[in-house]
Amino acid sequence: xxxxxxxxxxxxxxxxxxxxxxxxxxxxxxxxxxxxxxxxxxxxxxxxxxxxxxxxxxxxxxxxxxxxxxxxxxxxxxxxxxxxxxxxxxxxxxxxxxxxxxxxxxxxxxxxxxxxxxxxxxxxxxxxxxxxxxxxxxxxxxxxxxxxxxxxxxxxxxxxxxxxxxxxxxxxxxxxxxxxxxxxxxxxxxxxxxxxxxxxxxxxxxxxxxxxxxxxxxxxxxxxxxxxxxxxxxxxxxxxxxxxxxxxxxxxxxxxxxxxxxxxxxxxxxxxxxxxxxxxxxxxxxxxxxxxxxxxxxxxxxxxxxxxxxxxxxxxxxxxxxxxxxxxxxxxxxxxxxxxxxxxxxxxxxxxxxxxxxxxxxxxxxxxxxxxxxxxxxxxxxxxxxxxxxxxxxxxxxxxxxxxxxxxxxxxxxxxxxxxxxxxxxxxxxxxxxxxxxxxxxxxxxxxxxxxxxxxxxxxxxxxxxxxxxxxxxxxxxxxxxxxxxxxxxxxxxxxxxxxxxxxxxxxxxxxxxxxxxxxxxxxxxxxxxxxxxxxxxxxxxxxxxxxxxxxxxxxxxxxxxxxxxxxxxxxxxxxxxxxxxxxxxxxxxxxxxxxxxxxxxxxxxxxxxxxxxxxxxxxxxxxxxxxxxxxxxxxxxxxxxxxxxxxxxxxxxxxxxxxxxxxxxxxxxxxxxxxxxxxxxxxxxxxxxxxxxxxxxxxxxxxxxxxxxxxxxxxxxxxxxxxxxxxxxxxxxxxxxxxxxxxxxxxxxxxxxxxxxxxxxxxxxxxxxxxxxxxxxxxxxxxxxxxxxxxxxxxxxxxxxxxxxxxxxxxxxxxxxxxxxxxxxxxxxxxxxxxxxxxxxxxxxxxxxxxxxxxxxxxxxxxxxxxxxxxxxxxxxxxxx
Numbered sequence: 001x002x003x004x005x006x007x008x009x010x011x012x013x014x015x016x017x018x019x020x021x022x023x024x025x026x027x028x029x030x031x032x033x034x035x036x037x038x039x040x041x042x043x044x045x046x047x048x049x050x051x052x053x054x055x056x057x058x059x060x061x062x063x064x065x066x067x068x069x070x071x072x073x074x075x076x077x078x079x080x081x082x083x084x085x086x087x088x089x090x091x092x093x094x095x096x097x098x099x100x101x102x103x104x105x106x107x108x109x110x111x112x113x114x115x116x117x118x119x120x121x122x123x124x125x126x127x128x129x130x131x132x133x134x135x136x137x138x139x140x141x142x143x144x145x146x147x148x149x150x151x152x153x154x155x156x157x158x159x160x161x162x163x164x165x166x167x168x169x170x171x172x173x174x175x176x177x178x179x180x181x182x183x184x185x186x187x188x189x190x191x192x193x194x195x196x197x198x199x200x201x202x203x204x205x206x207x208x209x210x211x212x213x214x215x216x217x218x219x220x221x222x223x224x225x226x227x228x229x230x231x232x233x234x235x236x237x238x239x240x241x242x243x244x245x246x247x248x249x250x251x252x253x254x255x256x257x258x259x260x261x262x263x264x265x266x267x268x269x270x271x272x273x274x275x276x277x278x279x280x281x282x283x284x285x286x287x288x289x290x291x292x293x294x295x296x297x298x299x300x301x302x303x304x305x306x307x308x309x310x311x312x313x314x315x316x317x318x319x320x321x322x323x324x325x326x327x328x329x330x331x332x333x334x335x336x337x338x339x340x341x342x343x344x345x346x347x348x349x350x351x352x353x354x355x356x357x358x359x360x361x362x363x364x365x366x367x368x369x370x371x372x373x374x375x376x377x378x379x380x381x382x383x384x385x386x387x388x389x390x391x392x393x394x395x396x397x398x399x400x401x402x403x404x405x406x407x408x409x410x411x412x413x414x415x416x417x418x419x420x421x422x423x424x425x426x427x428x429x430x431x432x433x434x435x436x437x438x439x440x441x442x443x444x445x446x447x448x449x450x451x452x453x454x455x456x457x458x459x460x461x462x463x464x465x466x467x468x469x470x471x472x473x474x475x476x477x478x479x480x481x482x483x484x485x486x487x488x489x490x491x492x493x494x495x496x497x498x499x500x501x502x503x504x505x506x507x508x509x510x511x512x513x514x515x516x517x518x519x520x521x522x523x524x525x526x527x528x529x530x531x532x533x534x535x536x537x538x539x540x541x542x543x544x545x546x547x548x549x550x551x552x553x554x555x556x557x558x559x560x561x562x563x564x565x566x567x568x569x570x571x572x573x574x575x576x577x578x579x580x581x582x583x584x585x586x587x588x589x590x591x592x593x594x595x596x597x598x599x600x601x602x603x604x605x606x607x608x609x610x611x612x613x614x615x616x617x618x619x620x621x622x623x624x625x626x627x628x629x630x631x632x633x634x635x636x637x638x639x640x641x642x643x644x645x646x647x648x649x650x651x652x653x654x655x656x657x658x659x660x661x662x663x664x665x666x667x668x669x670x671x672x673x674x675x676x677x678x679x680x681x682x683x684x685x686x687x688x689x690x691x692x693x694x695x696x697x698x699x700x701x702x703x704x705x706x707x708x709x710x711x712x713x714x715x716x717x718x719x720x721x722x723x724x725x726x727x728x729x730x731x732x733x734x735x736x737x738x739x740x741x742x743x744x745x746x747x748x749x750x751x752x753x754x755x756x757x758x759x760x761x762x763x764x765x766x767x768x769x770x771x772x773x774x775x776x777x778x779x780x781x782x783x784x785x786x787x788x789x790x791x792x793x794x795x796x797x798x799x800x801x802x803x804x805x806x807x808x809x810x811x812x813x814x815x816x817x818x819x820x821x822x823x824x825x826x827x828x829x830x831x832x833x834x835x836x837x838x839x840x841x842x843x844x845x846x847x848x849x850x851x852x853x854x855x856x857x858x859x860x861x862x863x864x865x866x867x868x869x870x871x872x873x874x875x876x877x878x879x880x881x882x
Contacts, residue, residue, distance in 0.1 A: 021052075069299045069343045071292075072318065072334035076325050078291055079113055080105075080129065086284075088117050090127040093171075097124035098266040099186035102164040102231070105130045106157045107212045108193060110322035112240070114288040116189070119281035123269050128167060128185065130160040133328035137163060138423060144223045147831040149821055149850065151394040152422045153323045154211045154218075157190075161223050164188055168231050186264060187232035187257065190216040194555075194737060194791060195241040196367040199351075200374065202358050204593065206241065206367040207555040209321070209397055210794045210824035217788045218832040232261065237791035239738035243282060247274045249736065289348070296349025303343060303384045313384060314441070319347035319375050319405070320390030321368050330390060331427055333419065337388075340438060345385075347375040354378035359593040361458035362404045362563040365555065369401050373456070376405045380412035380453040386441065387414070388434075393422035396822035399520035400560050403567060411454040415440050460566070460594075463546050463578040468598040473540055474498045474580065476548040477530040480695035483616035483719050485644065489652035490608045496599070498548065503697055507533045509853050515568035521557060522820035522852050523692040526699055528564045535574060542574055548599075551583040552726070553592055555794040556825065562594075608651055610754065611660050614761055615647045617718030617774070618664060622671040624704065625771060628682055628713045631675040639674060643667050661760040668764040668771065679770075683875040685868060686715045686807035688800055689818030690826060691722055693851050700818050701857055703864070707816075710868045715812050717803045724754055724777040725799040732781075732790035751777055775806050783809070787833055787840075795825030801833045804846065808837070814845045814871035816864055821852035845870050 017038050024031045036049040082088035093100045101120055103109065109116075113129075120127050131137070133156055141158025164185060171184035194213050198206040207213075216235035220226065226233050236253045239245040251274050258268040269277070299315060306313030316337050324330050325346075334344045351374035364370055372389070379387045389405055391398045406416040417437050419430050463472070474496055478484055481503035491498035501508075512529025531547055534540065547569075549562050562579055569577050581594035582601075619640055627636035643663075650659060685707045693699045694716065707714040727750040730743030755776065765773040780802035781790055787805070792798045804815055817834070819826040831848045838844050847867040849860050 068313075068338050068341055069302055069315075069345075070334050070338050071295055071299060071346045071349055072325060072330065072344055074295055075292060075346055075349075076327070078288065078295075079110065079325070082114075083291070088114075090117070090129075091121060091124065093126040096126035096265070098126075098269075099264050100126040100128065100184070102167070102185045102188040103127055103129045104157065104160045104164065104188065104190045105133065105326075106160050107153060107215065107323050108196075108208065110325045111196070112193070112285070115281045115285040118284040119277050120189075122277040122280050123273060124266065128164070130163045130167075133160070133326050135328065135423075137328070141223075144225075146218060146222050146835060147827045149394055150824075150827045151211060151392040153321075153326070153329055153392055154215050154394075154827070155423070156326075156328070157215055157219055158223060161188065161219055162225060165225050165229055165231060168229065185231045186261070187234050188226075189234050190219065191240075192216050192235055192237045192789065192791065193240045194237060194733075194793075195239070197241050199367065200355060200364075200370040202355060203364040203367070203370040205363075205365040205553075205555075206370070207365055207794075209366065209368075209395075210555060211827060213555070213794065214788075214792050214825070214828040214832075217792065217828050221787070221833055221836040232257070237736045237789050239736075242738035243278060245738040247271070247278050250274050250278070292346065292349050293352055296345055296353075299343050299345050299349070306384075313343065314341075315343035315345055315385050317345045317347055317350060317375050317379055317385060317387045318390060319372050319387055321392075324390045324392075329392070329421065331421060331430075333390070333421070333427065333430055336427060336431065337434065340434060347371050350378045350385075351375045354381060356408065356456035358457060359460070360404060360456055361407065361566055362400055363551075363553075363559050363592060365553075365559055366397060369397075369404075372401050372405055373408060376408040377453075377456060380409060380414055380451050383450050386437065387416070388437070389416075389418045391418050391420045393420055394822050396519065396521050396557060396824055399517040399524075400557060400563070402519075403517055404563075408456050411456075412451045413444075413449060414451055415444075458566070459575075461576055461578040463580045463596040463598045465598040467544075467546065467578070468495065470544060471497050472544050472546050474546045474548050475531065475534050475540070476500050477527045478503050478696065478698075479527075479550075479692050480616070480719055481697065482620050482644075483613055483695070486612035486616050486647055486651055487609060489648050490605055490612060493608075493652040494602065494605050501530045501534055506698070508698065511536070513853055515571055516564050518853075519822070520564065521690075521823050522699060523690060523696075524557060524561060524564055525853060526692070526696070527561050528568050531565050532568050532572060535569065535577065536572065542577065545577050547577060547579045548582055549579060551581040551592060551594070553583060554726075558795075559592075608655060610757055611655050612647070612651055613718075613720055613723070614660075614758055615663075617720050618667060618761055618765075619643060619647070620716060620718065621765075622667065622771060624714050624716060626671055626674050626676060628708050628711075629676040629679045631677045635674060636671075639670060643670075657757075657760075660757075664760045664764050668768050672768050672770055680713075683712045683814055683868070683871040684715050684812040685712045685871060686717070686804075686812045686815045687818060688717060688803045688807070688815060689796070689830065690820055690823050691719075691796060693818045693820055695719065699851055701851070701860060703816065703818065706861070706864060707868070710865065712814075712868055712871065715807060717806070718774060720754070720758070720774065721777060721780065721799060721803070722796070724751055725780075725797065727751055727754070728777055728781065729793045729797075733793065736789070736791050772810065775810075780806060787836055788829065792825070792829050795823065795829075797825060797829055800826065800829045801837075804833070804837060804844075805841075808841045808844050813841065813843045813874075814867060815847070816867065817846060817848040818851060819848065821850045821855065843874070845874065 017036060019036050022033050024033050031052055033050055033052045103116060137159035138156055140162040144158045145155055168184035175183045192213055193208055196206050196208055220233055220235055238249050251271055255268050258264055303313045303315050318334060337344050348371055351371040354374060354377045356373045356377040376387055379385045387409060389402060391402060402418050409416045415437060417433055476498060478501045484500045488498055488500045508526055508529035511533040512525035515532045516525050516528040547565055549565060551562050552559050562581055565579050569575055580596045580599050581592060583592055623636055623640045630636045687694060687703055704714045728747050730739050730747035733739035734741060734744035762773040765771045783805035784798040784802035787801055788798060790798050807815055817830045819830050834846050845867055847863050849863055
């Protein structure tokens with residue numbers, strides 16, 4: 001009979017527990033541990049209970065963790081320290097023949113550091129890397145963060161800049177005590193990289209995340225300490241994907257630096273020096289990637305040797321983005337996995353070994369997503385590997401990736417696990433998820449279940465010519481009610497039975513939340529929800545139904561609306577419904593991989609659509625301008641309805657330049673004569689933002705009606721500018737990145753053609769007594785370029801900034817910037833520029849409002865009403881002064 005291990009009365013009487021606190025030194029988290037000692041037990045061993053540890057290391061179980069490979073720890077060391085044969089030892093400022101550069105240990109530095117280190121050392125620059133990330137790093141930069149909803153890796157950029165500025169101050173203090181020593185940092189280098197090198201030729205593009213691309217702009221506009229420091233901040237857009245063009249752009253940027261800083265040490269590098277340095281850096285970057293691949297191979301061999309040694313070994317591909325290598329961001333999850341006896345691999349250590357079959361359900365447009373899908377596919381081929389995905393809170397892009405990775409894994413019988421992490425470092429939930437995964441894996445092993453790899457190619461139902469002849473109903477989501485009402489008859493006149501869904505549909509939000517990943521942006525949820533609510537409504541014959549959705553092909557999530565809809569239709573048991581891509585970006589080419597033989601956009605349809613957009617912008621402008629002052633309530637809406645019906649008839653029957661010109665003159669003339677009372681006696685409030693939230697009344701909670709009900713005039717920039725902005729991208733990206741000359745030429749030609757067609761609108765508004773003509777796209781670009789780079793092209797890009805400047809300059813300084821929660825480009829060109837706009841234009845009164853299914857409408861209303869209260873106060877003060 002086994003004796004009890006409970007202490008007897010005598011032992012309890014003599015028990016003297018002791019408690020102390022200490023910092024764990026076994027990883028960079030340095031957890032605060034509480035250690036309770038209860039003396040020695042009957043077996044002579046010390047009885048100890050430890051709390052406060054975030055991983056099993058702190059509990060004293062590190063021996064097991066040290067016995068298994070951890071490629072996160074290995075890669076971090078390889079990335080920043082180099083190898084034994086090629087250590088990354090930077091030049092000291094005194095050794096350098098050129099200036100001293102600060103490099104920022106954030107975002108894609110965790111991908112590209114070997115390249116930049118090698119490049120600058122080869123050219124004789126001294127480099128100083130910001131310190132390892134800690135919680136204090138985050139706290140040091142918190143005052144300059146313009147958006148509370150941007151991801152934690154983005155927020156950390158502010159603290160790393162402050163770290164480099166503190167380093168500069170220390171260096172300058174030392175220099176003042178030693179006249180022979182050099183001064184501090186000359187500049188901080190944080191480039192904006194739109195495109196990474198394309199690792200997977202099968203992927204449709206190789207974008208970086210919008211935050212990675214453009215966050216240097218946010219730093220430049222919001223960190224006041226930079227403006228007060230003698231340290232320059234270089235943040236150029238560079239074509240990292242094009243070696244030849246990269247050499248040219250680096251020379252241009254650094255020649256400019258020496259021009260503006262003639263006191264800089266040494267001379268600007270020559271073209272040949274840049275060429276040699278880029279070649280060396282390129283080679284080192286490839287060597288780094290080869291080392292990562294070899295490290296992955298070593299771990300795979302270690303796993304394979306387990307059964308021969310009588311051990312069951314298992315590995316986890318911990319898949320995330322490059323910056324998840326940062327211990328402060330990953331919160332010691334790799335060490336936690338190792339403590340369970342699991343080998344940890346990075347996604348890039350195995351992603352080269354297997355490529356998914358294409359085409360995938362999603363558009364594979366971001367470079368690191370391609371790695372995720374390839375790594376997931378590789379995991380499905382091995383019984384000794386599983387995958388856990390790391391997802392930073394606020395990363396809207398991962399609402400796309402998580403679904404696709406899950407589909408790849410679960411189709412093969414693998415278990416999908418995602419860990420969402422942010423600045424909070426309580427890993428209790430992560431530990432539970434990992435233990436649950438291990439329990440499920442044990443059950444699979446005991447049941448003899450083995451992975452069964454399946455093709456990742458997603459079958460896409462095409463819209464055929466037979467479907468068109470059969471009169472299939474095509475439903476399209478509502479995005480801009482005024483404009484889409486005019487577009488519908490164009491398709492109907494071309495023989496398509498198109499129906500645009502209602503402009504206000506509360507049920508769409510609930511349907512979207514049911515069928516779309518809830519982390520995706522509000523427009524994605526709303527568009528998916530509109531479609532699914534209609535599909536399930538019983539109003540349509542589902543065997544004779546198709547869906548039409550716009551698709552840009554750019555770096556925004558909007559390109560993947562089509563993938564979200566297909567996933568939802570499959571989940572609802574309706575995969576036979578074709579989803580048609582409406583795109584002018586190579587609609588049948590390899591980029592978007594969409595083929596719909598029964599759907600064609602003809603030149604006549606395109607011509608009519610251009611007229612429709614111009615009519616929509618004009619009707620919106622004149623109605624919003626007159627309605628707040630109408631003498632007879634409802635008269636502006638009646639006049640709007642009259643002309644809307646006339647324009648719709650033209651779209652379906654006949655419209656040419658003569659009819660268009662005459663109609664535009666008549667619309668302007670009749671609204672010019674509409675009786676008004678107290679004209680221009682109200683504050684003007686502009687509405688800008690993400691394109692769907694800006695125009696869709698369900699998405700923005702009827703913001704135009706709200707503004708008018710509060711006694712203001714609402715000003716909404718037109719839809720035309722969004723399309724012109726998209727066309728103009730080739731111009732600026734040819735100048736600064738690697739877009740070909742023909743792309744720039746095509747952009748200029750397209751803008752000229754659209755301006756020519758729009759000329760009657762401009763002339764009619766110039767001759768009117770109440771209205772103003774639209775600002776040309778080049779002028780908007782000039783406004784925006786004074787604040788940020790025109791290479792900010794994702795989402796609404798620089799246009800959002802340009803429209804805010806235009807509103808302020810035109811006497812409308814009160815602005816609501818509408819954006820979906822986690823809309824990454826708007827963190828930069830929306831919230832990110834507001835501080836600078838207020839500095840340049842003190843009269844500006846701007847509020848950024850997030851729209852999301854879970855957002856508080858009361859909070860939104862209060863923020864807008866507070867802005868309007870300030871607008872009214874300022875307006876009446878100016879009126880009294882006049």
